[in-house]
Amino acid sequence: SSRFLVTRLGEDWIFLVLLGITMALVSWTMDYASAKSLQAYKWIHGELRGNIPLQYLAWVSYPLLFVLFSSLFCHLVSPQAIGSGIPELKTILRGVVLKEYLTVKAFIAKVIGLTAALGSGMPVGKEGPFVHIASICAAVLSRFMSIFSGVYQNPYCYTDILTVGCAVGVGCCFGTPLGGVLFSIEVTSTYFAVRNYWRGYFAATFSAFIFRVLSVFNKDAVTITALFRTNFRMDFPFDLQELPAFHTHILSIGFMAGELMPRECINSLFDNFTWTKISGSPTPVGLGRSAAWVHPDVNVFVILLLFFLMKFWMSAVATTMPIPSGAFMPVFILGAAFGRLVGEIMATLFPHGIVFDSILYRIIPGGYAVIGAAALTGAVTHTVSTAVICFELTGQISHILPMMVAVILANMVAQGLQPSLYDSIIQVKKLPYLPELGFGHMSQYNIFVEDIMVRKVKFVSLQSTYREVKLLLDSSSLKSIPLVDSKGKRVDSLSANPSISFFSVLTHDFSILSPQTHTLFSLLGLSHAYVTSIGKLVGVVALKEVGNFICAGLFKYTQLSEVFAHLSRL
């Protein structure tokens, strides 16, 4: 009997390990290729020094070519690969089938398109597309595994497989298994099955481990511990050891965004120096990449502010182009730049630190940059696990409380103002998604199922002829049709797919905004529910209507009459 269990678990482990290895290899290869492309970009720019028009032409056309290639490739191979993919996955995990989103074609288009986009030097993120890529990988792998085990054929397993895929996607993108799993839970799920928690950790840790080992192997990183290692100390604000000792020449502001790769950029924004103290004096040795930020004539504040503004509009452009692109990394960099700006201002205002309770606390602008990055990404995505990703990226957890407080405050403000980035995209794309039922939102109105149900239900009775049934099946695109007896009482459900013998019934006087209704629709993946009144079939409620209703209630209306006015317009 124990052998049986081991075999079962064994198959799952094999699946998780294979998924982890594949994604780590994909992530590393993509990083490697895009880094080489950026090096080539820099090299061309350097080679053409002296010939300003040609240099400008190369500077403009190089990214343009890559973006055009990425866009065209995706358009031709699989248009589903465009964008981040998180909103679509959120919808798929809710139970809606989106065609062509989890195919090998979409995988190829997304991987190649994203590599080109990253290689163009445009501020596009990697983590959204990676969630999509990992999910496709998991789905394809499960189809492969189903040769050996019937478990993977169960349609319900699909959710379990995709959930793990999402976790691995974020985990191997930055090498942050912990934050990856948490972020994927927060972003993609409404109800999270805790049995997938352990599986997600297993696969993401394995993936992150391989990813970090590959980095060390390739001499990108010194140890496997952390990607953007920080080492803030209260008693020793300068730490030369941690800065790799290579030099970049001082740049004019306009080229800065292209000059530093995203990874270098974050590393320099998080560094331990206080730039305002350096500015004006000759550049000290050991400043490394941070030298790019210090200009002998221009104020550090002006540089940072211009960087922020440039990055802002460039990110807006980059994330709306029809290429595979995520918004996490651009927002992360924006947050880091803004935090650094605040930190440098604080360091100027209090050059000797702040004295509190007779202890001198020095201002470390790098710390402000870390907190700014976590807070802005947390606010945009409505998540708090960005704090965890920050801890993992920096390898320092000691500032957990200020960080958590900052992320929570940012969330409080952002959640009050607008839906999250992903929910906004879902609304814009009109995907069939059921919004979250906010706390305090439940039982707010006494609207019952009968108030919004559709009363004209197509049904088959026990007396229906073959012709009537055929006509009904041909004329409608419904997947299941209710079967009623002579008195109009609901008896069973005729379904095109016989494996779905599960159906749900609501009574007509059931509250539509109750959590139970929400749970039924969001967890069991229903697309519609029949409504009965004392056993008699009286209507049907579709997911879309419930979703619209919750949306209307959540963001726009407060008065009952207004809700009804809105509903009548639907």
Place this chain on the structure above:
Amino acid sequence: SSRFLVTRLGEDWIFLVLLGITMALVSWTMDYASAKSLQAYKWIHGELRGNIPLQYLAWVSYPLLFVLFSSLFCHLVSPQAIGSGIPELKTILRGVVLKEYLTVKAFIAKVIGLTAALGSGMPVGKEGPFVHIASICAAVLSRFMSIFSGVYQNPYCYTDILTVGCAVGVGCCFGTPLGGVLFSIEVTSTYFAVRNYWRGYFAATFSAFIFRVLSVFNKDAVTITALFRTNFRMDFPFDLQELPAFHTHILSIGFMAGELMPRECINSLFDNFTWTKISGSPTPVGLGRSAAWVHPDVNVFVILLLFFLMKFWMSAVATTMPIPSGAFMPVFILGAAFGRLVGEIMATLFPHGIVFDSILYRIIPGGYAVIGAAALTGAVTHTVSTAVICFELTGQISHILPMMVAVILANMVAQGLQPSLYDSIIQVKKLPYLPELGFGHMSQYNIFVEDIMVRKVKFVSLQSTYREVKLLLDSSSLKSIPLVDSKGKRVDSLSANPSISFFSVLTHDFSILSPQTHTLFSLLGLSHAYVTSIGKLVGVVALKEVGNFICAGLFKYTQLSEVFAHLSRL
């Protein structure tokens, strides 16, 4: 309209903040009182020096008195306060109503009983009872809040409130908001509603913040950053700064367990020294509390091994006594001791460190202790978030990958061998809980609802007389009775509680081990589901039978015939 939203959110925030403050105060007060009690214990022991029989009597009777008081107090005030409370909360969150578990009486009994138990010096944990205490606090607070807002009266909100309570409980117990929320999710939930994630973080962070500030205020801790601060460095194995410079005298082994408070014990097990190097030579200055572990005549290995064995049986005794006690902390200490033992052996085998890839890695036994603690607690509770709790306790996340790998490996082994600690207690106490449906366990057998349903269903028909209905209601303890029409078709559900108008129907040929069935029972909190065949009521399936069935399949049987043999014995 925005004002409306703010009011709603405002109420929830007030609830979360109040919960956080209350629990932080309770946690701190309890720590303070039990620490004073342990000081008194030590003081008495020191005062009686020279009089061995009297010293022995005091040493034995002091904890005995406290434990007796704790046990008696709980027994008289509220027997529900005995034990950790996590298994019961797990059951309550599943939807089962356990009487008297969330009352003010239980709160008082648990707080006072736990303080006495902790003050006795016995190795009892604080985190399990704290989850219970915080949940009671949340439940009582929500009843108070319902004066101002109707939201808290919704019975479905109860789950949301208790989930946050659990998160705050673990979070403020050690001052670890991140790990607290994750641990509470893993331990208590089957399906976690992601909307509570943010709320849990908010309350737990607030609580941990207050808890840490209180510690700093009371001069227990230097900063608010981490509780058991470690500072492992590869290039500098000794760090004197972090060890508080106070001395304790060298002790004989038997007294060790009583001498170091749990907190000091962990701190010393995690320290940076390698004890084998110190042993034999005169004690260096600055060893601090770790001096307790070094004996001039006895080998460090023997001391550690004896400590491990002593703690092991003492923990077993302590956690089974009829007092409020958790198992997390004792297991954590055992893991740390075992890890330290392995670390010291490694340090003896490789006194100059291990050379890998031409870099010298020194052996840091403290690191082994941290990993051992996380791995053992993870294995016992079947969770991986113990790793996060460790990061937060030590304030160091840089060793995340080895730690995660250790915890995952420990989980793999433990999950293959036995159910988790809490599931075991649920089984022993025979609580009405539905076990998790393992991955790969689904669709394992083709057992349908009709195979296990009870065919004798009590029902009311539309023709039933008043006398019949009354007789049925008096003779049974059912909460709802199905209503059928003249042809035996199920029509509606008569319920004693009119607010529960929700019911669920399964068809007779539905697979009982399918995830959908599991979801229905575990998420909607059903206690039973009616079974229909072409609309006709043919049976009823109770939660208990489904649970028994899953248990039988999970842990004991593999053959279909054996499952049936087991079922026939039920």
